[in-house]
Amino acid sequence: MAPIQSCGIKVGHIDDVQELKRAKPSEIPDRFIRDTKERPTLDKSINPSSHDYNPATNLNIPVIDLSQLADGSKDEFLNLITACQEWGFFQ
Numbered sequence: 001m002a003p004i005q006s007c008g009i010k011v012g013h014i015d016d017v018q019e020l021k022r023a024k025p026s027e028i029p030d031r032f033i034r035d036t037k038e039r040p041t042l043d044k045s046i047n048p049s050s051h052d053y054n055p056a057t058n059l060n061i062p063v064i065d066l067s068q069l070a071d072g073s074k075d076e077f078l079n080l081i082t083a084c085q086e087w088g089f090f091q
Contacts, residue, residue, distance in 0.1 A: 062087060 020029060040060070062083035068076035 015029075062079060064080050064083060065073075065076055069080065
C-alpha cells in the first residue's frame with residue numbers, strides 16, 4: 001500500500017514546551033487545560049488495584065500505533081486525525 005499523502009496545515013506560532021516551562025515553571029497555559037465538561041471521569045465501579053485495570057481503556061484515550069502509520073495504514077492515519085481533532089494532539 002502506498003503511503004498516504006499529507007497536506008500542509010497552517011497553525012500559526014506554537015510555543016516550545018521547554019520555553020514555556022522555563023518562563024513559568026509552576027503554571028500550565030490555559031490552552032493545555034481541558035474544560036471541566038470535556039474532562040474524562042473515572043468509573044467508580046472499576047477497581048484501579050485490579051491486575052487488568054487499564055485507565056487508558058476506561059477513559060477512551062486514543063492509542064496511535066506509529067509502526068502502522070509508517071507502513072501507510074489508512075485506518076491508523078484516520079485514527080490519528082480523530083485523536084488530533086478530539087484530544088488536541090500535536091497542535
